[in-house]
Amino acid sequence: MIIGFPRFLLKRRRLWLAISGCGASVCLVIGWIGSEFFLTPKRRPxxxxxxxxxxxxxxxxxxxxxxxxxxxxxxxxxxxxxxxxxxxxxxxxxxxxxxxxxxxxxxxxxxxxxxxxxxxxxxxxxxxxxxxxxxxxxxxxxxxxxxxxxxxxxxxxxxxxxxxxxxxxxxxxxxxxxxxxxxxxxxxxxxxxxxxxxxxxxxxxxxxxxxxxxxxxxxxxxxxLPAVMDQAVGNVISPRMPTILTRAVMLLGGARGEFSPGKIRPVExxxxxxxxxxxxxxxxxxxxxxxxxxxxxxxxxxxxxxxxxxxxxxxxxxxxxxxxxxxxxxxxxxxxxxxxxxxxxxxxxx
Incomplete structure (x- = not known):
């Protein structure tokens, strides 16, 4: 035990960090796969x-x-x-x-x-x-x-x-x-x-x-664009998909495509x-x-x-x-x- 830090709290902290790390990794993977779909429409013959x-x-x-x-x-x-x-x-x-x-x-x-x-x-x-x-x-x-x-x-x-x-x-x-x-x-x-x-x-x-x-x-x-992305994710995956995942897709897509998806606003x-x-x-x-x-x-x-x-x-x-x-x-x-x-x-x- 580290002085002043009980062993059970250390275990909880490590568990929380592991869960957080896994969650971040899942978001990153989903974001990357989603960004590929977002950026690269299938070319039709x-x-x-x-x-x-x-x-x-x-x-x-x-x-x-x-x-x-x-x-x-x-x-x-x-x-x-x-x-x-x-x-x-x-x-x-x-x-x-x-x-x-x-x-x-x-x-x-x-x-x-x-x-x-x-x-x-x-x-x-x-x-x-x-x-x-x-x-x-x-x-x-x-x-x-x-x-x-x-x-x-x-x-x-x-x-x-x-x-x-x-x-x-x-x-x-x-x-x-x-x-x-x-x-x-x-x-x-x-x-x-x-x-x-x-x-x-x-x-x-x-x-x-x-x-x-x-x-x-x-x-x-x-x-x-954010609104239509939310709609697309809801149609393809689930209407209950957390908005944070949609935003992750857009963030990664924007970084890869070198543009700002949030600024794509025909309404403006x-x-x-x-x-x-x-x-x-x-x-x-x-x-x-x-x-x-x-x-x-x-x-x-x-x-x-x-x-x-x-x-x-x-x-x-x-x-x-x-x-x-x-x-x-x-x-x-x-x-x-x-x-x-x-x-x-x-x-x-x-």
Missing amino acids: LEPRHQAVIASPDDFGLSLSEDFSVTGSDGVSLRWQLISPSGNPGEAVKTRRMRQKLSSLGRRLPNWGEIRGTVVMLHGRGGIKEDAFPVAERIVAAGFHCLIYDARAHGESGGRFSTYGSREIADLKAVIDAAEAQYGREVLGPLVGFGISLGAAVTLQALPDEPRLIAAVVVAPFSE SARRIAVPVMMVHGEKDGVIPIAQGKAVYAAITHPDKRWRPVPEGGHGNVLAVGGDDLYAEMILFWLDCLAKPQADATPELF
Whole structure:
């Protein structure tokens, strides 16, 4: 016995230290494994549905450019492509159906292949640029190009880690710069944004400082990264998982990815947005609950904003559940925005 320190207290102290050490080790292991999932979404290969479009784009009402690459500000290679309306469309079921719907709503449509502007499209976490094909089939019906690209750490783009907007904002600017250098502003026309899930969150964060995007439609954005991480951990592991473990994942993830997860807050960016925004969210979204979308929408101070809930819509199926009615609303939103005078307008093409 150490003088003044009973043996039984020493044993208790050692036991407590051992338990604490084990607990810290468990937290560290869980944090490391969780941070890997947090930072590195699984890269998906092309699927048969993508390959069908690539093999015969005219049959889907599309014309596909070659794939291009641009190097981001930190050296990461980003793979991008421009989709245009086909000048010689085949069956093009979705495109023709959308043209009929827009015409029935009294909208004058351009001839096949004529361009009104370009929609810059950002996919969600775990997505690839080719996921945009079915959306583009509808959008080109109104005479839009679609500029698509693989986000960093996704598809054929470089980068090991996703940073949820910390570096993705600069990536978006780099892709737009590359497209303008390749095609020219006169060919692209006015630019509008479209993002879904993570892509929606990045779009919201980019809008305050990217004046080339004159409007945007965002689908199922999260309000802040800590909130969506808590939701994800609850969905994947358990709703009762201690918050300290979620924070450990974020802390380690931020250290490894060299960014601050707590600062990824689209809800704050929303307060500085100075262009029209349409927000779409599924009422049954279990990945990013609709309350987060409502919080972002409430934060937008620009008077031209639209809220479009989708009854029965989940996270991955919100566009499918909304159907052609939703697609038409999004397209009309962009067209209405293009019809308004712009402070720094791109040369008018129609």
